[in-house]
Amino acid sequence: MVDGLLLIDKQKGPTSHDVIDSLRKLINQKRIGHTGTLDPAATGLLVVLVGKATRLAKWMQKEDKTYSGIFRLGIATDTLDAAGKVIAKRACGFSEKEIQDAVKSLTGTITQTPPNYSAIKVNGRRAYKVAREGGNVKLLPREVKVNDFIVQMDEGGEHPSVSFSIKCSSGTYIRTMASDFGAFLGCPAHLESLRRLEVGHLKIKDSVTLEALSAVEPAERTLAVKPMREAVNMPEVLVSETALKGISDGCKSETLEQIGEWKVDDIAKIIRDKTGDLIGLGKMQSEENGIVMVRPIRVFL
Numbered sequence: 001m002v003d004g005l006l007l008i009d010k011q012k013g014p015t016s017h018d019v020i021d022s023l024r025k026l027i028n029q030k031r032i033g034h035t036g037t038l039d040p041a042a043t044g045l046l047v048v049l050v051g052k053a054t055r056l057a058k059w060m061q062k063e064d065k066t067y068s069g070i071f072r073l074g075i076a077t078d079t080l081d082a083a084g085k086v087i088a089k090r091a092c093g094f095s096e097k098e099i100q101d102a103v104k105s106l107t108g109t110i111t112q113t114p115p116n117y118s119a120i121k122v123n124g125r126r127a128y129k130v131a132r133e134g135g136n137v138k139l140l141p142r143e144v145k146v147n148d149f150i151v152q153m154d155e156g157g158e159h160p161s162v163s164f165s166i167k168c169s170s171g172t173y174i175r176t177m178a179s180d181f182g183a184f185l186g187c188p189a190h191l192e193s194l195r196r197l198e199v200g201h202l203k204i205k206d207s208v209t210l211e212a213l214s215a216v217e218p219a220e221r222t223l224a225v226k227p228m229r230e231a232v233n234m235p236e237v238l239v240s241e242t243a244l245k246g247i248s249d250g251c252k253s254e255t256l257e258q259i260g261e262w263k264v265d266d267i268a269k270i271i272r273d274k275t276g277d278l279i280g281l282g283k284m285q286s287e288e289n290g291i292v293m294v295r296p297i298r299v300f301l
Contacts, residue, residue, distance in 0.1 A: 003051030004225040007207035044196030063200030074159035076188030080175035091158035092187035235260035
């Protein structure tokens with residue numbers, strides 16, 4: 001059994017759940033899960049937590065994400081992506097200024113309505129299942145934040161394509177971004193392709209494909225699993241061997257050293273000084289005598 005972080009470069013076709021099922025067999029690990037779904041047609045970074053690291057999911061699911069892809073203008077589908085049925089099609093034309101105005105309208109804190117074909121639950125059922133059965137799906141608008149949004153015209157013609165890169169908050173639907181982008185320009189639109197490049201501090205360049213993982217000997221596959229310490233991006237505190245028992249019992253413990261910027265009540269990684277292993281997460285506390293303490297809130301010992 002192994003505990004840690006596995007960065008997978010998902011290919012087009014399988015669902016995120018399919019990838020997890022394959023990994024269970026490849027690395028012989030039952031306790032495994034991902035921190036954020038990629039649609040079957042999407043590619044790119046799927047962050048997978050293995051073993052004890054699955055208990056870090058709560059702190060990773062809200063990370064900002066970075067994507068690249070293509071919007072196809074002039075064609076709309078019922079699912080807002082290329083996998084759906086075409087429901088509108090007409091010629092489109094616009095100026096560079098109109099394109100940049102559309103970008104500005106979708107940058108910053110914006111409101112968007114999730115697609116009907118999404119995994120959000122409606123009265124206990126996934127919205128996409130209700131939509132596929134022809135049921136009425138009513139999803140409420142939500143606020144998301146788009147930090148960076150850059151576009152470039154690729155192809156002209158009646159149904160032009162636009163390449164984009166987006167850095168956005170968790171919960172942002174890029175399919176909705178495509179539809180709203182077209183709506184601002186007064187034309188149908190859908191998401192033609194999508195690739196996830198980053199999740200927080202984690203990057204696609206450090207990932208591995210399922211095919212590459214399958215090609216190595218079974219005993220070597222767990223070498224792709226990164227230490228738990230690399231999974232979350234937060235301050236660190238080092239603790240001594242004598243503090244381990246107290247931390248295991250949930251007791252406030254003195255720290256040897258603090259790494260990174262922090263303030264009281266910030267959550268920090270608790271690192272065993274002797275080995276460099278992540279042994280828990282805790283809240284930072286400062287005593288009147290100047291000693292920096294940490295109170296465990298999640299322990300992996």
